[in-house]
Amino acid sequence: MDYQGLLYEVMDEALRGGHAHGRVADYIPALAEADPAQFGMAIATVDGEVYGAGDWEQPFSIQSVSKLFSLTLTMAEGGEGLWRRVGREPSGNPYNSLVQLESEHGIPRNPFINAGAIVVTDRLLELTGDAGGAVRDFLRVESRNAALEVDETVAASEALHGNRNAALAHFIASYGNLHNPVDAVLRHYYAHCALAASCGDLARAGLFLARHGIRVDGSRLLTRSEAKRVNAVLLTCGTYDAAGQFAFRVGLPGKSGVGGGILAVLPGRGSVCVWSPPLDATGNSVLGVAALDALTTATGWSIF
Numbered sequence: 001m002d003y004q005g006l007l008y009e010v011m012d013e014a015l016r017g018g019h020a021h022g023r024v025a026d027y028i029p030a031l032a033e034a035d036p037a038q039f040g041m042a043i044a045t046v047d048g049e050v051y052g053a054g055d056w057e058q059p060f061s062i063q064s065v066s067k068l069f070s071l072t073l074t075m076a077e078g079g080e081g082l083w084r085r086v087g088r089e090p091s092g093n094p095y096n097s098l099v100q101l102e103s104e105h106g107i108p109r110n111p112f113i114n115a116g117a118i119v120v121t122d123r124l125l126e127l128t129g130d131a132g133g134a135v136r137d138f139l140r141v142e143s144r145n146a147a148l149e150v151d152e153t154v155a156a157s158e159a160l161h162g163n164r165n166a167a168l169a170h171f172i173a174s175y176g177n178l179h180n181p182v183d184a185v186l187r188h189y190y191a192h193c194a195l196a197a198s199c200g201d202l203a204r205a206g207l208f209l210a211r212h213g214i215r216v217d218g219s220r221l222l223t224r225s226e227a228k229r230v231n232a233v234l235l236t237c238g239t240y241d242a243a244g245q246f247a248f249r250v251g252l253p254g255k256s257g258v259g260g261g262i263l264a265v266l267p268g269r270g271s272v273c274v275w276s277p278p279l280d281a282t283g284n285s286v287l288g289v290a291a292l293d294a295l296t297t298a299t300g301w302s303i304f
């Protein structure tokens, strides 16, 4: 398959659809500075080949894409116990919603809404002593990019404007579902959200899911069954309140972030990352979804 030509083709097709209606996230002020015209895409195959086009080597704020990695590391280190503290159903609510938490007694619906990711970060902090560092180090190894780093400006901006996440964390803590101090959990949560990585880095780092749980060095991180479960939760909950639409259009497990990145996986074949900052009303990259839609339509790459 001519992956390089394919990337040019699907990015062109996405651009022809236009992205005038997208908006760069600005509720974290440091994110508002992203150039809306940047657009990159990379494919990594299980055979070890990497292809990229556009701004695919440019680091961006990975934001909620990091939640895929924090969940994975928590499952790898801590097993099934996590599922007593967080559910695995789509929320049907915005990613930062407080309302469900009260009726569901502080057990967040899934690990990818902010409330669930905060509980996952708390568990990873218990397991490793450094949740932010664990996600960063994992990404460095899997992407083969030792320079991958937290963007401290973004992390500070998130903390300064983090009233909503602080409210979620305190509310969860009031039900006894946080085991570390709220401030520490939020610091680690912002640290992994504020990691800066490129499409190439993330496509490489997502390959362990395409390899059914096997890391870049050949060691096993997740059992085959755990890898299947992460992919399942990505499919049903990975793209905010638009996971149904994403499955309909793209047909791959994937995780998006408000920095405009989306990482998607085709088990057994490879992973693909796309980045364009303008977001639709549900928080997903407009061009990113369009390019993945074009890619899976052109290739038949889909789990269905």
Ligand code: GLU
Pocket: 062, 063, 064, 065, 095, 096, 114, 158, 165, 190, 193, 256, 257, 258, 259, 283
């Ligand atoms: N750090 C962001 C927040 O907590 C992540 C949001 C996202 O990418 O969904 O609001």
